[in-house]
Amino acid sequence: APGIHNVSFHRMQYRNPRETGIHMSPIHTWQIFKSYEDKDLPCPIAVVVGHHPMFYVSANMNPPIDVSEYDLAGALMNEPLRLVASETWGNDFLVPADAEIIIEGEILPKQREPEAPFGEWTRYYGPQRSNPVVKIRAITKRHDAIYLDNFIGHRDMDCLTLGWECTVFNRVREAVPTLIDVCLPYSGCCGYHAYISIKKTVPGQPINAALAALTWGFLKLVVIVDEDIDVFDEEAVWWAVATRVQAGQQVQIVKGIRGSILDPSIGETVEHDALIIDATKPFDKPFACPINIPEEYLTRVKLEDYVNLKVL
Amino acid sequence: APGIHNVSFHRMQYRNPRETGIHMSPIHTWQIFKSYEDKDLPCPIAVVVGHHPMFYVSANMNPPIDVSEYDLAGALMNEPLRLVASETWGNDFLVPADAEIIIEGEILPKQREPEAPFGEWTRYYGPQRSNPVVKIRAITKRHDAIYLDNFIGHRDMDCLTLGWECTVFNRVREAVPTLIDVCLPYSGCCGYHAYISIKKTVPGQPINAALAALTWGFLKLVVIVDEDIDVFDEEAVWWAVATRVQAGQQVQIVKGIRGSILDPSIGETVEHDALIIDATKPFDKPFACPINIPEEYLTRVKLEDYVNLKVL
Amino acid sequence: APGIHNVSFHRMQYRNPRETGIHMSPIHTWQIFKSYEDKDLPCPIAVVVGHHPMFYVSANMNPPIDVSEYDLAGALMNEPLRLVASETWGNDFLVPADAEIIIEGEILPKQREPEAPFGEWTRYYGPQRSNPVVKIRAITKRHDAIYLDNFIGHRDMDCLTLGWECTVFNRVREAVPTLIDVCLPYSGCCGYHAYISIKKTVPGQPINAALAALTWGFLKLVVIVDEDIDVFDEEAVWWAVATRVQAGQQVQIVKGIRGSILDPSIGETVEHDALIIDATKPFDKPFACPINIPEEYLTRVKLEDYVNLKVL
């Protein structure tokens, strides 16, 4: 839509000094590209290398398609995102003014070239595919520009999950206002698994929370826990599963959700299944109490009464 | 939240000239009431009898809890909702200026009385329950005010479904941007069943659409159809099911969703199950073509060539 | 068997003045044809164009194979079906005496020709198939014979469903004597869906009824309702589903039933799945009561007391 800019992450593989490949999941960027391609037009893009961290968080969020992610980035940065006319399209396509480097290019319509293997965020090499081609139109940069890199598939990439977590958080909170927290753990590639804690005030909310999370897109496993479990502590989440779940009643599988083309286990139809584990305690029934050493005992016991601290 | 007004439908049963009962599903109004009750305070409410039709549509929508439904009503009416200080709480609680009748009251904390049976929107008498009590504080009305009634449980109530349909529509569109239409048919009490048509551009979208719809709350049956099916034509929807579904692969059940306390079939835990029927054609595979009499044949055949129209 | 005539509906596609194609589901006609073909003999048939309406109802019933459907037609017409020797085979093959037109022919053994697409009763064009060929042997007709047509796949075809409904009715009544009514709705192509009402006098009867209906052959969805639901009112049936069903307990799928070759969703093995929805109320337990305006109130309220009828 006019004035609506989509900001998102895409890996682009170098082909030659004026061309790269690009891989797009079938979401917003791909949808925009398709609307150009259907009219046989090249789709303008600007690669923003190096900007405010919140700019990148906004890039990883998935608001409704009619929300401008330039506005979203500004909201997250707590000041408007400063824009400037692009070299290639002038005021027809504004680009961030404060980026270290801007690479302007066009995704060419009706053109596909074999691309990849490439190390993806799943920590596998993705297979070769026929992907669109980006023609580079201009490169602008600041003096002494810093080249900001994200080593995809390695540990530092998980900073990026914040945007995805926000998206899942928003969707779940709309369905379950007493949502506490959402974690997309590194073990699940920061995208395939979600650990969600809620304060259960009405029976059934854990399933509503899970369904809302699954509407986002990549998730294949959702574990819902009570508010006493820290979702960022993976061991705590699985302890809740171990001690609060009977699989025959609290585990469900939803089949045939829109899947992720980079998922190595995905089949030909690119649909995946999702496992829902409701690891919350039953509502309004007594349940065992976790053990806990009272503060007064912890302070009463002094290590030096038992051990010569000097020899430690 | 301050400045955030919740607008919603509630049936209230007459107890005496200064008291009514009230039944609240465990969503926004109930949540607001609970926050007052937890502080042992009465919760102020204003009953708006007679206003612009869009005011009532907004009342039946379920936006996130931090959206003011006064604003929403204004948006739907295409002009700001005019407000005025209430008799009882003055500027602390503004009420619509253009209502026919306003009944101001307070839901009393920590007080419950037996209420009902009452004919509900499910078309059954709801069971007697311990429900909160509303103390009437003031009644204001226009000269010659029209008493607008909605005969709940009868055909005319389905005008109200528009707000619910909008809510489901918004949630599904966030998950599946190529959503076409949403119908909550009268056969499903305008609340338990949803017929949803989408343009399937990626495999799996029908399930994403269904999950998004189910996050709303009341739904127990969701049928997803292709864009060639009119969801407001119930016969067409079931024809799609009859001819495009193999149940073993295209029907799924999700169990234990937060249920509806007025559902006569609900069990003690007030959780319900939902049936998902994906009645869309397979993606990117040939499928039989519906029969269709070409326009040229229809016009070529003239009834008067076969029948003496005068004797009809 | 000798003296046993099978009467059934078959669409035949014109090939040339002396030949048509014919499509047979693998039931009685096909079975009879096979017994001729196995002996390398042509199978005699007589196409009856225009007869008593009950003749056609009998054609659409599926009694056991050893019941003569000439007798059945007579029973339905309340007088014996008058027969006459055929032109081609004389007394070896009797044909109805009172038909408008009789086309005598033979289905040729060991011969198949590509046939179709053809608009079928599913409201789709059926795919091209290798179908047997009918050689026309004789055509006889009354003076000024009326050519009776059934526009298959369009609304008027649903008069034909009566025979199918009778067949399902008989099978279900044998299993559940307290059967009330059976409807094969137009939405389900008058063949894929059945709505069945019973008076439940013993727990479990709804499932017995559903299984009995499924033995018939085409059904893919069976909804069982109580006697207070009118199965010919589609909205009422789905209202029962909305308010009397928890899918996890009252919905079942039976897989791999003998399917219908014209079903567009059928797979290669021509087996289909069936969905059973038991929408009856629980047995011998209290259940919510549908709302109902008492007669005395309805008569007490007079429209003219509220509205000036003259201006309507």
Add this chain to the structure above:
Amino acid sequence: APGIHNVSFHRMQYRNPRETGIHMSPIHTWQIFKSYEDKDLPCPIAVVVGHHPMFYVSANMNPPIDVSEYDLAGALMNEPLRLVASETWGNDFLVPADAEIIIEGEILPKQREPEAPFGEWTRYYGPQRSNPVVKIRAITKRHDAIYLDNFIGHRDMDCLTLGWECTVFNRVREAVPTLIDVCLPYSGCCGYHAYISIKKTVPGQPINAALAALTWGFLKLVVIVDEDIDVFDEEAVWWAVATRVQAGQQVQIVKGIRGSILDPSIGETVEHDALIIDATKPFDKPFACPINIPEEYLTRVKLEDYVNLKVL
């Protein structure tokens, strides 16, 4: 209905010289008794002790309720069943003329007495229940009448299964005309399990056969086999299961069928589940061939060539 007599087996427990208890499953006799009881009338019955064996087979068949089982008995005996006026009700109630002993009595309306334990056909003692009471009105007998007994729950009772097998046979044949044979094995109490062989000519027929069998009433396990398996050879049936079944695809469970009150495993709602095992080979695909010693080899090998037969 007038002129329609129901013939069936019922065990009656002696209470005193003029009274017995009676246990009725909720089928035809019970239905007839209820129609009398609803009018507060006693229901006349005649106990037939000792008659033609086919009379008892007819008693164990379950034709539709409007078929007179006196006629059925005559059909099976190949001569009309000779009838005579009863002592108690004269021509209003005819009883078999050729019985050894006739006990005429009335099931009293609105009266129930504790009855049982009693050794039932399940080979368990059935629990005490409140059962109706039979008042004896008259006993007539032939000179030197033979008291014919059936030791229920022991091996000789399985002669009775013939009537049940006929009933299942008829229902299955209506659904699958290529039915070969039906066995209700003694291992399944001659009533809970059915082994059914068919000649599969169309895919899906095994499931149709199973559904038709399940409509009968008592069955909890149905195994469908090909025509090369003898259903009266239990070892052969399970060998077919062992070598032709993959449970994930060929085993199904139908839940909540009308159950048998004498089934020791039945729950409170008296509904049972049924297991369907399709042990037929796949249709139109190659399948391994059972081993078989060719006749010529069997005759060529002579035992006396290897063993001195005299010493055996």
Add this chain to the structure above:
Amino acid sequence: APGIHNVSFHRMQYRNPRETGIHMSPIHTWQIFKSYEDKDLPCPIAVVVGHHPMFYVSANMNPPIDVSEYDLAGALMNEPLRLVASETWGNDFLVPADAEIIIEGEILPKQREPEAPFGEWTRYYGPQRSNPVVKIRAITKRHDAIYLDNFIGHRDMDCLTLGWECTVFNRVREAVPTLIDVCLPYSGCCGYHAYISIKKTVPGQPINAALAALTWGFLKLVVIVDEDIDVFDEEAVWWAVATRVQAGQQVQIVKGIRGSILDPSIGETVEHDALIIDATKPFDKPFACPINIPEEYLTRVKLEDYVNLKVL
């Protein structure tokens, strides 16, 4: 492992006087052969034709791979298995001293030839496969050696099942110490089905027993019964199923277990499904009592009091 000899059954098909084929399931022998083949070495084997019956039972047991089955045979025979140097490999490969005939050979590495059809223990002809080749190196025999044969696929083979039953017995007893008996019935090819009786002292043990049995390898159906059922009486086992099972709760399917390549119903991945039927009575709840004629009555009734024994 050094000093560890594997003893097992294998059918070998004659190719020429110095060569046979051999079929190996992917268990111990195959594993040993693979370890030779990976080093491009022939794998030495000795075919033992005619020995103590317990030798063959040991051959059919599947102890852990590091147990020498020569030791196991000795244990079963109650005396050490006497060994002797082989003709071909001397003391590097010891063979039983008391066999009637020993055929020494080598399974050749990296060589496969088409073999079969062959009548297998499933009672079907197994399909042609590419199987390894055995080169015969030497044949030694006793004077007047007896050629011991097992007519695989025919009744006498079921003596062999003892070894398999022992293996299953041991595994189940480890999981459920109150195991009573294990039968691998002839109906299940002595390998695909297991009937297991336990004394249930803790709820859940039937499933533990079933899982333990399934770890063995070939089983596709496991029925668990109480200690009052004789597992060697097939009719008794199915009677327990008929009267103690509700399929919806007591039947489970485990999918994708390592399957048997000779199973005619096995698919391409050679994985099979297993059906578990828990036919035990509920724990610690009353259950119907099987009928039983008290001893005193049986002795009191004398046949001669009723029948003239002379005329029998």
Add this chain to the structure above:
Amino acid sequence: APGIHNVSFHRMQYRNPRETGIHMSPIHTWQIFKSYEDKDLPCPIAVVVGHHPMFYVSANMNPPIDVSEYDLAGALMNEPLRLVASETWGNDFLVPADAEIIIEGEILPKQREPEAPFGEWTRYYGPQRSNPVVKIRAITKRHDAIYLDNFIGHRDMDCLTLGWECTVFNRVREAVPTLIDVCLPYSGCCGYHAYISIKKTVPGQPINAALAALTWGFLKLVVIVDEDIDVFDEEAVWWAVATRVQAGQQVQIVKGIRGSILDPSIGETVEHDALIIDATKPFDKPFACPINIPEEYLTRVKLEDYVNLKVL
């Protein structure tokens, strides 16, 4: 059995200087105690406080009941376990000679006292139960004996899991000889969850491994992974689940296994369900390759070329 000593862990709650309570799961100790109680005899026990670490590992293993765990302890310690006559029963009951402290006692027959709450290994307080009572008979100790404690329910308890892991390892290896490793993670209380890696050489082995693990007793979740996954790295295990599993095909639930009485989520029948996740790659099919930075690149890049190490 005579000479067979069972060594196991039990928590005992102090009642008074001569009495404690004891909680026993229904396995070996309980079984031994029951055999005494059935004869109305007290069951002798010796509490071993402080011994060789391997002694405690043996205590946590579950070999078959006829294996002496004194022998097992010796095997693990690589020297025979030195024994000595007990104070109370002399040579009739030998106790470890090298323990720090020995508490001799008797579990009294037919006596139960309320015991607990007590902090258990599940990290919850176990509920009060009627547990047996131990009468203390004698306490012997070394000079300056060290009181060895295990703070159950806290991190240090996971050293104890080694015995359980050995038990599971042995059972799985018997079913799947190519087993690599077994981890019972702390997140699953070192008892409810198992992560198992195998080298899959035959399809189906993951399920065999899972079933074998489940025979042990406590497990409620088993994840099977390939040999490239380190089962002691919880993140790696769930990464395998995220990227190698489609839940609809690779997740199974087994219901009604013998459960753990300390499991807070256990129901009244003390049976639990188990979730099996087969996270292995498909057999003999290509699968995506995990990303991996080649050694040569890692060494070529030097941090000091990019960063002034002094300022770090």
